[in-house]
Each structure stands twice: as structure tokens, then as C-alpha cells.
Amino acid sequence: MDVPGGPRLTFRVLGPLQVQGTAGPLRVPPGRQEVILAALLLETNRIVSTSQLVDLIWEDNPPETARTQVQICVSRLRKLLVDADGEVALTTRPPGYVLHTGAGNVDAALFTGLVRRARSLGEGGDREEAVRLLRSAVTLWQGDCLTGLDSGPLANAARQLNEERLAAVELRIRLELELGHHDRLVGELQRLTHEHPLREKLHGQLIQALYWSGRQAEALEAFRTARRYLAEELGLEPGRELRDLEAAILAGELPPPPAPAPPLVRGATASGPEAPDGGPAALDAASPAPIAESIRHETVPHQLPADIADFVADGQRLGTLEKALSGDGRGTVGLAAITGKPGTGKSTLAVHVAHALAETGFPDGQLYCDLRGTTAAPATPVEVLGRFLRALGIPGQLIPESLDERAEMYRTRLSTRRVLVVLDDAAGEGQVLPLLPGSRGCAVLVTSRARLTALPGAHRVELDVLDEDRALELLARIVGGDRVAGEAAAAEALVRTVGRLPLALRIVAARLAARPHWTLASMVQRLADERHRLDELAHGEMTMRASLSLTYEGLAPEDGGLLRLLSMAQAPTLPSWLAGALLDDHRPFPSDLMEPLVDVQMLDVAGVEPSGGFRYRFHEIIRVYAREQLAAQHPPDVRRAAFARMAGGWMHLAEEAHRKVYGGDFTVLHGTAPRWRPPSPYADEALADPLAWLDAEQAALCGMVGHAAEEGLHDLSWDLATSLVTLFEVRGHYDLWESTHLTALAAVRKAGNLRGTAAIRASLGSLYMSRNQYDTARQSLNSALDVFQALDEPMGEALCRRDMALIARTNGDDAAALELYRRSLADFGRADDVVGRAIVLTQSAHIRMRQGEIDLAQKQLDEALDIYEGIGYAGGRARTLRRVGQVLLEQGRNDLAVLTFTEVLELCRDSGDVIGEGHLLRDLGHAFAMMGRPDRARDFYDRAVSSREQVMDFSGGALARLDLARLLTDEPGRSRKLLVPAVEVFRERRMTRELAEAERLLGAC
Known part of the structure; x- marks a missing residue:
């Protein structure tokens, strides 16, 4: 790059960051100035915003003076570069900065251009x-890109x-194989497959090169090596390309090696014109892909349960697990499985190890x-992948339906991260695989029986039982070291009696x-009569039942009764109000009912709720034992009444959450099942943020829909399912929406519950519409509407219409849409539902605006806003304000439109609505x-592309790419780069x- 008569400054990022001048290397102060220069070089001749630079330097916690500090760093960097080379300019261009220099002065731009030209x-x-150009391109590299720079997003x-470097190597090898150079490639490919064992393309090229070099046995062994590696490290079979290659070799059907081809005469017809200066055409190439999508904040999940204070460590076992999870030094995915009998502490060990590795590893x-x-x-696996993808920042609306697509998105999301995955209580390998x-930076820890x-x-x-020393240590940590030391012989007898x-x-x-x-000693004596059962404790379930009975029989009658009734709950963790519901006890602090069970470890404290109340968890073996006792000691009518109160408590809280979100009991139908009211202080605190409560209790609420259906509470089952649409719709939980509704639908049909059947079918119609399944949605809505009309149910009719x-409206039939909206307004009026009215006004205003009836559209939107602001429904207000902004644009009142869109953008960010944020960035x-x-338009379109593609909303990203390309007619290179992936999305x-x-x-490009 540094040639006589050439530029005074050249830049390297393909390896450590380096700046070379005619007098030698130019020293850039380490730290912030290095990060800023690297970011500008990766975007040579394009704007890098100040906010992007702030994120690169400080990531999650920028100081208040961050923008000022960036300005100071840029000023110093500008002086450093200008003093060294007057041809290099670092200029301020809102909303950030641009580094102007020739593309041939930056090795990354030179590399990208050479590869493009070679392709x-x-x-x-x-x-x-x-091949010659690709070899030249790869020689520009001096190590991994930006080695030594401390910036995660960068x-x-x-x-x-x-990755582009490896792709260039693979392309060059493919071309050399086509030229018949297979014999000279074998050694290089053996090295590359060893360095990059997960790249199946390299394995395939090695197999071809070996076979064409007359080394058939080695070619098949290379396939077996690749297959063994993929199976051992990832649990995957080789892809179709590798499998077809093996089959062709075994069948003798692989074509012979290509004969060496004579070189073409290069010229305008074969390879296009040469660069004007005789140098590589890559000097005119655009620089590397923008990094805007790489520097956004990424969601960092922390889902581990709490560690326990009295954990008894086995140092050797801990060290072994930690080493396995770090990949055993082999650069592979760390994978460890903890197995053993019930009660041996598998989950406890897994959580402890995970906490030990979490921060540093x-x-x-x-x-x-x-x-x-x-x-x-x-x-x-489909359910778990959905949960994990949401935890990794993917909105529910963008999570695909199928297992394969979810797994692919999950592996993509983790491909550049170092994340520990803990899978507790696995049924078998099929559930885990x-x-x-796929990333070697991640690790997985599994527990299973x-x-x-x-x-x-x-x-x-x-895991097996504890050895005697650790059993005594555990006993001492719980009862106290002095007690154990004071009765050493009795302590030894006690741990032996319970089988350790x-x-x-x-x-x-x-x-x-x-x-x-x-x-x-008295406890040893008490256990003596149970010797037969306690001896069996180390051999299976019957022994566990015997040991549990020791504690159970010591419970007060009311505590034993609660334990039995709690076993009906199927939620992963139990809120304290459940105890009050099951016993029909209205005390203000129902956790007091739970604590005696915690004292004897029949229940565990699982955590603290935002309201300050405790959550509890059964050990599964104890839950099974309690269920056996429930069936033996409570008659069916007592069990049914307790269950109905518990289900009624969930129903009451879900109903209240909906009211708080919508500002009242709007746009929803309810059944007649009785409710049970948890204590008011608890409900008020728990529902202070109703969507957060619905999120936290999602598993319990969805489980209760099915449990209520099983118990014959069909009216409550459909009522709870439709009330949960408040959560499903906002968060995009379409799979949960469907599964809960189909469960409830089966229950109401079996019971002949017409109103419930119609309510479920109407709600499913909304779901199918959200999925763009319009024919299915129309059928479901028509079926529901017929029943609602027969029942004279105005709310149901309003929702369907x-x-x-x-x-x-979506199908372009505005006349039919307006007539249905008119009738829906009348139905909502009969039901006295103002939110329903506001939603219809907002939706129909879009048609009026499209038809040029701007004044009427504005009038409808004003009325809708008055309704939403009067009842405090923030979500409705945001959607209507966005339409107001669009009307203002139609009227040419652009400044007011920008203010309106900006306000709605802030509302979306406050509520965590990533999809809405993408819409608003594009509107701006x-x-x-x-x-x-x-x-300014380019900046917002750029941010819209980044926002959409960050959460894998590629159709939304493609629309924003198209918007941006319309503005870049004077930049055909960048416009083409935007349009090529957009075309693929639009076609798909x-x-x-x-x-x-x-x-x-x-x-046109």
C-alpha cells in the first residue's frame, strides 16, 4: 500500500489498527481515538453518527459528557491526520463525522474491491x-480485523x-479446483479444515481435491472426519452437499477433475475495463458494509435462579465442569450434562456452576x-426457543412458527456471543438437541434423570449420594457447626440413616x-422406627416417599392441608396469594400461610416479586407426594371448590390487568365464572405495571387455561384465554394465542357453550388476521358473528365487524370496509364501549385520508385521541397519533408531522415496542x-434499516432499504448494496x- 509517489497516509484495519505515513508509522493514542478512527475507516467517506461513536466507546453506560468527549477526541484526531497528510480530511457532517480519503488508501476498502472484481x-x-486478485486480496490481511481494539460492538x-476473508479463500479455492489445480491445494485445505472445522464448504473442497488427486480412501476418511466432528461437537449430520459428495465417490459417479483451462485474453469483453491508473479496479470500489447494524445495544439476558448459600462444593467436580463448559481448551462448544437420581442435587450444582462462570466466562x-x-x-423445543429468542431481544411478532426456523434464528442470534445456556430437568436428548x-463461544449445561x-x-x-464428610458439612451448615461438633457420633449416625x-x-x-x-440423637431415635423405609431411600421412589413422610407427619393439620391443596397448582412458581385462595383465607399477607412449609423445606422460596411478595416453588418429588396425600384425604367436592377459587384468582387478576392497560373493561367479552379476589394491597402492587405482570405470569396463566378446561371449568377457560390477548397481541405471542384458544375451544364445544365458542372463534379470527391468513380469518369471524347475532351480543358483533x-381494507375494498366500520360503531355504541369506538375511528380514518377526505379523517382522529386521553390508554393514543402525523404530512404541515412522529417514537421506546420504533423511524x-x-431522511431510513434487521424483521428492513435507495440515485454503488438483499426479501x-x-x-444502478 505504501508506494513511491503514493499517498502520504495509508490505513490498515485488516489486523491491528495501523496508520502508515511517508516518515513511518503514525502513532494514534490508544483507547477512544483508536476506536473512533477504526469506526470511521470502516465507513470511509460515509457518515458515522455521534451516537454510534458513543455506543462504540461506552456501550451500555455512557457518561453525561459522552458527546462532548467524542467531539474532543475527533478534534484531536483531525489535527493528527491533517498534520500528517493534507489530503486526508475528517469533517463534521450532521449527525456525525466523515473521514474522506481515497478508497485505495484503506486496506479494507481495497480488499472488498479486489474480491468484488475477482467475483x-x-x-x-x-x-x-x-485467482490472482483473490490471492492479492488475502495478502492484505495481517491477522484478525482490528486485533487488540477494546470495543464489543466494533x-x-x-x-x-x-467472515468475508474466509469466503474469499473459499471462492479462490473453488476457482482453482475448476482450473484443475487440485493436487497443489490438498495441504492448504488440510490446514484450513483444521483451523475452521465447522465450515462444511472447506471440508467438501478437501474431499474433492483428494479424490481428484487419486487419493480416494483419504477423501472418504476426510468425509468421516468431518462427520465425526460435527456429530461430536454439535450433534448434527453433515449437510446435503457433503453427503452427496460421499455418495458420488462411493458410487463412482463423481465427475473427473477438470482439465487445466487456457487463460482468457483479458480485455473489455472478458473482464471489463481496467482502472484508469492501471492499478486494481478495487481502488474505485465502495468500502465495506456499514457497521450501523453492529453497534446497537444488544439484549443481555440474566435468567439464572438464585444460588444457595449452604452449597457444599466438590472442588474436583466443579473444576471438571468449568473446564468442560469452557470447551476443554479445544475451541469447541462446551457441553456438560449432570445426571443422577431424584434428590441428588443436580439442579443445585448446575446453578452454582453457572453462577461461578457467569461473569467472567x-x-x-x-x-x-x-x-x-x-x-x-x-x-x-419450540416453546423453549420462543422464550429464549424473546429473551435475546427478538419481538414475538418476528419469531417463526417452525422448530427448524426458530433453531436457525437462535443459532444466528448466538453466533457472535458468549452465552451460557442452562437446561434443567431434561426428559432426553431429543428435547435438548x-x-x-452453533457458536463455540457458547456453552450448555444440562441436568436430567x-x-x-x-x-x-x-x-x-x-451425581450419587454425598460422601460422609460432605454430608456432615451440609448438616453443619443448616443446623449449626456447634450442634454437630457437640454430638459428633449422633451426626454421623444421622447422615448414615438418611442414606446421605x-x-x-x-x-x-x-x-x-x-x-x-x-x-x-433424638432425631436418630425418631428415625429408627422408619429404618426399613429409610434404607430404601437410596434405591428409588418408595424410599423418597418414606423420607418425606417424616417431615409431612410433623406438620400442623392446617399446614398439611395447604401443602396438599397447593399440589393442584401447575405453575412453575407459586405466588403467595394462592394459599389464601385455596383456603379461602382473606388475610392481607397470605405468605404467612406459606412460611411454615418453607421452614421445613417442603416449599422453597423462589424469589421476590416486584410487589415485595415472595414466590415459592415445590421440589417435584414433594409435589408428587403431596398429590398422593390430596387424593387420599380430600373428597372431590372440596378439591373442586379449592381449584375453582384458585382459577378464579388468576381470572380476577388477568381481568384487572386488561382493565389497567385499556383504561377499563373495553373490547373484551367475559363469562360468568366466579372470581376470587386476592388481597387488595397485593393486587394493586402486582398490577402497578399490568403488562409486566402478564409477562411474568405468562406460563401460569396459559397453563391455567388448559387446567381449567380439564377440570370442566369451560366458562373460565375461554374467558381467561381471550383476556390474555391483551398480552399476546402487544408482545406478538402468536403461538401462545393459538394454543390457549384451541384448548379452550375444545372445552366450550364439548360443553355446548355457544357464547364461549363464538368468543374464541372471534379472537382466533383476529389472530389469523395478524398472520395475514385472511381467508381463514374471514371464516372464523363469520362463524362467530352468526352466533353473536343469534344471541344478540353487541360486543361480539362489534369485534367481528x-x-x-x-x-x-387490506384487500382494497374501501366501500365494504366503511360499511362494516359503520355497523361496528353502532354495535360498540350499544355495548357502551368507547375504546372500541376509538379503534374503529382510527382505522377508518386511514381510508378517509387515502380518499382525500382529510378534514373528516382529522375529525375522527381527534375524537379517538380525546377518548384515549380521557381513559389513559397509552397504546391506543400512540397508534392514533401516528395516523395524525400521516394526516399532517398529507396537509403539507411537515414540521408538525415531525414533532408528532417524534413524540410517538418516544412512546414506543418507553413501552419497549421495537416494531413500532421501526415504523416511526421510517415515518420520520x-x-x-x-x-x-x-x-436527515437518509439518517432516519438508515436507522430504520438497522432497527428492523437488528430484530430480524427483514421485510420491514427491505422496505426501509428501498426508501433509502430512492434517495441515493447519485450513489449507484451504495444503492445497489441496499437493493440486492431487498430484492431477495421482496421475492421471497x-x-x-x-x-x-x-x-x-x-x-438503473
Whole structure:
């Protein structure tokens, strides 16, 4: 790059950051100035915003003076560069800065241009020249991109260039194989497959090179090596390309090696014109892909349950697990499985190890899920992947339906992160395999009662009972070291009597801790009569039942009754109000009912709610034992009444959450099932943020829909399911929406509940409409409407006609839509539902605006806003304000439109509505484009692209790319870069109108 008569400054980012001048290397002060220069070089001749630079330097916690500090760093950097080379300019261009220099002065831009030129030559048939250019491109690299720079977001952009480097190597090898150079490639490919064992393309190229070099046996062995590695490390079979290659070799059907091809005469017809200065055409190339999408804040999940204070560590076992999870030094995905009998402490050990590794080993987060493998309804991989993707920042609306697509999105999301995944209580290998990430930076820790011997590459730790020393240590930590030391012989006899099983020992020790006047010898004596059962404790379930009975029989009658009734609850964790509901006890602090069970460890404290109340958890073995006692001691009518109160409590809280979100009991139908009111202070505090409560209790609420259906409470089942649409719609939980509704639908049909059947079908119509399944939605809504009309149910009719109008509007039938909206308004009026009225006014205003009836549209929107502001429904206000902004644009009142869109953007950000944020960024781009301010419009379109594609909303991102390309007619290179992926998305999603325009613009490039 540094040639006589060439530029005075050249820049390297393909390796450590370096600046080379005619007098030698130019020293850039380390730290912030290095980060800023690197970001500007990756975006040479393009704007990098100040906010992006702030994120690069400080990531999550920028100081208040961050923008000022960036300005100071840029000023110093500008002086440093200008003093060294007057041709390099670092200029201020709102909303940030641009580094102006020739593309040939930056190795990344030179590399990208050379690869682009080589690809074009290869496609044109000039493989030899393409190979020469690719070799030149790869020699520009001096190590991994931006080695040594301390900026997590910038590292993501560097990884992208590193990936392009490997892709260039693979392309060059493919071209050389086509030229017949297979024999000279074998050694290089053996090295590359060793360095990059997960790249199947390199394995395939090695197999071809070996076979064409007459080394058939080695080619097949290379396939077996690749297959073994993929199976052991990832649990995956090789892809179709590799499998087809093996089959062709075995069948003798692989074509012979290509004969060496004579080089083409290079010229305008074969390879296009040379660069004007005779140098590589790459000097004119655009610089690397923008890094805007790589520098946004990424969600960092921390889902581990709390560690326990009295954990008894086995240092060797901990060290083994930690080493396995760090990949055993082999650069592979760390995978460990903890197995053993019930009660041996598998989950406790897993959580402890995870906490020990979390901060230093896995800084990008920890995912945790109880797979419920020992229950009748284990968690499905589809369900778990949905939870994990939401925790990783993907909105529910963008999470695909199928297992394969979810797994692919999950692996993509983790590909550049170091995340620890803890999968507790797995039923078997089939439940775990789809949840394994593909990135070697991640690790997975699994617990299970099964041995999981078919989990490839896993380091297995099988837990048994504690040895005597650790059993005594655990006893001392719970009851006190002085008591154990004072009765050493009795302590030894006690741990031997309970078989050194951790759960049994904890239960017995808890009784002693709660009764300090008891001696350890007296407990040994009490257990003597149970010797037969306690001997069996180390051999299976019957022994566990015997040990549990020791504590259970010591409970007060009311505590035992509560334990039995609590076993009916199927939620992962139990809120304290459940105790009050089951016993019909209205005391203000229902946790007082739970605490005696905690004292003897029949319940665990699982955490603290935002309201300050405690949450509790059963050990599954104890839950099973309590259920057995429930069936034996409570008659069916008592059980049914208690269950109805518990279900009624969930229903009351879900109903109240809906009211708080909507400002009242609006746009929803309710059944007649009785409610049970938890204590007012608890409900008020828990529902202070109703959507957060619905999020937190999602598993319990959805489970109660099915449980109520099983128990014959069909009216409550459909009522709860439709009330939960408040959560499903906002968060995009379409899979939960469907599963709960189909469960409730089966129950109401079986019971002949017509009103409930219609309510569920109407709600399913809304779901299908959200999924763009308009024919299915129309059928469901028509079926529901017929029943509602027969029942004279105005609310049901209003909801159906509102949604049917939206379908008509989407299909372009404005006349039918307006008539349905008119009738829906009348129905909502009969039901006295003002929110329903406001929604219809907002939706129909869009048609009026499209038809040019601006004044009428504005009048409808004003009325809707008055309604929303009067009742405090923030979500409705945001949607209507966005329409107001669009009307203002139609009226040419652009400044007011920008103010309105900005206000709605803040509302979306406050509520965590990432999809809405993308819409508003694009709206602001439209507004500034109409105002004749293309620079601002480009900035907002750029941010819209980044916002959408960050959460994998590629159709939304493609629309914003198209918007941006319309403004970049004077920059054909960048416009083409925007349009190529957009065309692919439009074609895949069958967005024909957008596809036609994108292809037209692409042709003009």
C-alpha cells in the first residue's frame, strides 16, 4: 500500500489498527481515538453518527459528557491526520463525522474491491485473473480485523470482515479446483479444515481435491472426519452437499477433475475495463458494509435462579465442569450434562456452576429454562426457543412458527456471543438437541434423570449420594457447626440413616433447625422406627416417599392441608396469594400461610416479586407426594371448590390487568365464572405495571387455561384465554394465542357453550388476521358473528365487524370496509364501549385520508385521541397519533408531522415496542424527504434499516432499504448494496409491487 509517489497516509484495519505515513508509522493514542478512527475507516467517506461513536466507546453506560468527549477526541484526531497528510480530511457532517480519503488508501476498502472484481471475473470466465486478485486480496490481511481494539460492538463489524476473508479463500479455492489445480491445494485445505472445522464448504473442497488427486480412501476418511466432528461437537449430520459428495465417490459417479483451462485474453469483453491508473479496479470500489447494524445495544439476558448459600462444593467436580463448559481448551462448544437420581442435587450444582462462570466466562448473558422433563407435560423445543429468542431481544411478532426456523434464528442470534445456556430437568436428548447453539463461544449445561448417553460431545457428571464428610458439612451448615461438633457420633449416625441423600438430609436438618431444643440423637431415635423405609431411600421412589413422610407427619393439620391443596397448582412458581385462595383465607399477607412449609423445606422460596411478595416453588418429588396425600384425604367436592377459587384468582387478576392497560373493561367479552379476589394491597402492587405482570405470569396463566378446561371449568377457560390477548397481541405471542384458544375451544364445544365458542372463534379470527391468513380469518369471524347475532351480543358483533372491516381494507375494498366500520360503531355504541369506538375511528380514518377526505379523517382522529386521553390508554393514543402525523404530512404541515412522529417514537421506546420504533423511524424518513432534507431522511431510513434487521424483521428492513435507495440515485454503488438483499426479501415474501420498483432501481444502478 505504501508506494513511491503514493499517498502520504495509508490505513490498515485488516489486523491491528495501523496508520502508515511517508516518515513511518503514525502513532494514534490508544483507547477512544483508536476506536473512533477504526469506526470511521470502516465507513470511509460515509457518515458515522455521534451516537454510534458513543455506543462504540461506552456501550451500555455512557457518561453525561459522552458527546462532548467524542467531539474532543475527533478534534484531536483531525489535527493528527491533517498534520500528517493534507489530503486526508475528517469533517463534521450532521449527525456525525466523515473521514474522506481515497478508497485505495484503506486496506479494507481495497480488499472488498479486489474480491468484488475477482467475483465478476470468475463469473465472466477469467478464473486465472480472479485467482490472482483473490490471492492479492488475502495478502492484505495481517491477522484478525482490528486485533487488540477494546470495543464489543466494533468487534461485531470486525467479525463480518473476518467472515468475508474466509469466503474469499473459499471462492479462490473453488476457482482453482475448476482450473484443475487440485493436487497443489490438498495441504492448504488440510490446514484450513483444521483451523475452521465447522465450515462444511472447506471440508467438501478437501474431499474433492483428494479424490481428484487419486487419493480416494483419504477423501472418504476426510468425509468421516468431518462427520465425526460435527456429530461430536454439535450433534448434527453433515449437510446435503457433503453427503452427496460421499455418495458420488462411493458410487463412482463423481465427475473427473477438470482439465487445466487456457487463460482468457483479458480485455473489455472478458473482464471489463481496467482502472484508469492501471492499478486494481478495487481502488474505485465502495468500502465495506456499514457497521450501523453492529453497534446497537444488544439484549443481555440474566435468567439464572438464585444460588444457595449452604452449597457444599466438590472442588474436583466443579473444576471438571468449568473446564468442560469452557470447551476443554479445544475451541469447541462446551457441553456438560449432570445426571443422577431424584434428590441428588443436580439442579443445585448446575446453578452454582453457572453462577461461578457467569461473569467472567459468559459476559453476553445466561439463559435458563426448566424443561419439566419429569412432568406429564415437558416443555417442547419450540416453546423453549420462543422464550429464549424473546429473551435475546427478538419481538414475538418476528419469531417463526417452525422448530427448524426458530433453531436457525437462535443459532444466528448466538453466533457472535458468549452465552451460557442452562437446561434443567431434561426428559432426553431429543428435547435438548434443538437447543444447542452453533457458536463455540457458547456453552450448555444440562441436568436430567436420564443418563443422556446419546448427547454427542457432552462431558457427563453423574451425581450419587454425598460422601460422609460432605454430608456432615451440609448438616453443619443448616443446623449449626456447634450442634454437630457437640454430638459428633449422633451426626454421623444421622447422615448414615438418611442414606446421605441431599434432599432427605436437608429435610431432616430443617426440622432440627426449626427445633433447637431437639438433640441430634433424638432425631436418630425418631428415625429408627422408619429404618426399613429409610434404607430404601437410596434405591428409588418408595424410599423418597418414606423420607418425606417424616417431615409431612410433623406438620400442623392446617399446614398439611395447604401443602396438599397447593399440589393442584401447575405453575412453575407459586405466588403467595394462592394459599389464601385455596383456603379461602382473606388475610392481607397470605405468605404467612406459606412460611411454615418453607421452614421445613417442603416449599422453597423462589424469589421476590416486584410487589415485595415472595414466590415459592415445590421440589417435584414433594409435589408428587403431596398429590398422593390430596387424593387420599380430600373428597372431590372440596378439591373442586379449592381449584375453582384458585382459577378464579388468576381470572380476577388477568381481568384487572386488561382493565389497567385499556383504561377499563373495553373490547373484551367475559363469562360468568366466579372470581376470587386476592388481597387488595397485593393486587394493586402486582398490577402497578399490568403488562409486566402478564409477562411474568405468562406460563401460569396459559397453563391455567388448559387446567381449567380439564377440570370442566369451560366458562373460565375461554374467558381467561381471550383476556390474555391483551398480552399476546402487544408482545406478538402468536403461538401462545393459538394454543390457549384451541384448548379452550375444545372445552366450550364439548360443553355446548355457544357464547364461549363464538368468543374464541372471534379472537382466533383476529389472530389469523395478524398472520395475514385472511381467508381463514374471514371464516372464523363469520362463524362467530352468526352466533353473536343469534344471541344478540353487541360486543361480539362489534369485534367481528371491526376485524372484517380491516380485512376488507387490506384487500382494497374501501366501500365494504366503511360499511362494516359503520355497523361496528353502532354495535360498540350499544355495548357502551368507547375504546372500541376509538379503534374503529382510527382505522377508518386511514381510508378517509387515502380518499382525500382529510378534514373528516382529522375529525375522527381527534375524537379517538380525546377518548384515549380521557381513559389513559397509552397504546391506543400512540397508534392514533401516528395516523395524525400521516394526516399532517398529507396537509403539507411537515414540521408538525415531525414533532408528532417524534413524540410517538418516544412512546414506543418507553413501552419497549421495537416494531413500532421501526415504523416511526421510517415515518420520520418520509417526513424529512418530503421537506427536501435528504440528509436527515437518509439518517432516519438508515436507522430504520438497522432497527428492523437488528430484530430480524427483514421485510420491514427491505422496505426501509428501498426508501433509502430512492434517495441515493447519485450513489449507484451504495444503492445497489441496499437493493440486492431487498430484492431477495421482496421475492421471497411475494411483495410484487415493491419487488418491481426495487428491480427497476437496481437496473438503473
